[in-house]
Amino acid sequence: MAETHHVEVLEKKGNIIKIRMYILIPEITQFCVSNNCALQIIWDKAHPAFGKNTPISEAISAENRLDFRWLRDNADRFIESVKLLETFNYPAPPSLNFGEHRYDLSALPQATIEIRVSDKRWISHVRRGSSWDSVPVDAVEQ
Numbered sequence: 001m002a003e004t005h006h007v008e009v010l011e012k013k014g015n016i017i018k019i020r021m022y023i024l025i026p027e028i029t030q031f032c033v034s035n036n037c038a039l040q041i042i043w044d045k046a047h048p049a050f051g052k053n054t055p056i057s058e059a060i061s062a063e064n065r066l067d068f069r070w071l072r073d074n075a076d077r078f079i080e081s082v083k084l085l086e087t088f089n090y091p092a093p094p095s096l097n098f099g100e101h102r103y104d105l106s107a108l109p110q111a112t113i114e115i116r117v118s119d120k121r122w123i124s125h126v127r128r129g130s131s132w133d134s135v136p137v138d139a140v141e142q
Helices: 035-045 055-059 068-078
Strands: 005-013 016-023 079-088 110-117 131-134
Touching: 005 035, 016 035, 035 055, 035 068, 035 079, 035 110, 035 131, 068 079
Parallel strands: none
Antiparallel strands: 005 016, 005 131, 016 110, 079 110
16 A cells, blocks of 8 residues: 655654644545544554564554554544644645655645644654654544
């Protein structure tokens, strides 16, 4: 599955992270800001395939991460709230060539989002300045 979003950590304090989320492909027209999307984004940084051994990757298996019913039913255990703080370049103009901006993200649709987790252990693997690609899908739609 191709990455749909790029994530950068702007701030981290206690159990809160503030991220910048970029939309990478034109098929995505909205920012995914539900609790289950936030959980997927945080988990993607801790994916066990990358050799990570973190509290969130131990609490949520790869199978759970791909099970939209499980995500919908369990996201609130990990995520207290998600707030869309601001957007830039949004919505994307029809003329935007997403492929041209894959490595220069400045023209892509982007949002600043605050994620509050129920326990700071769930974001122990996240550092200010870190970035990764993610494929969050709103489990409510599934």
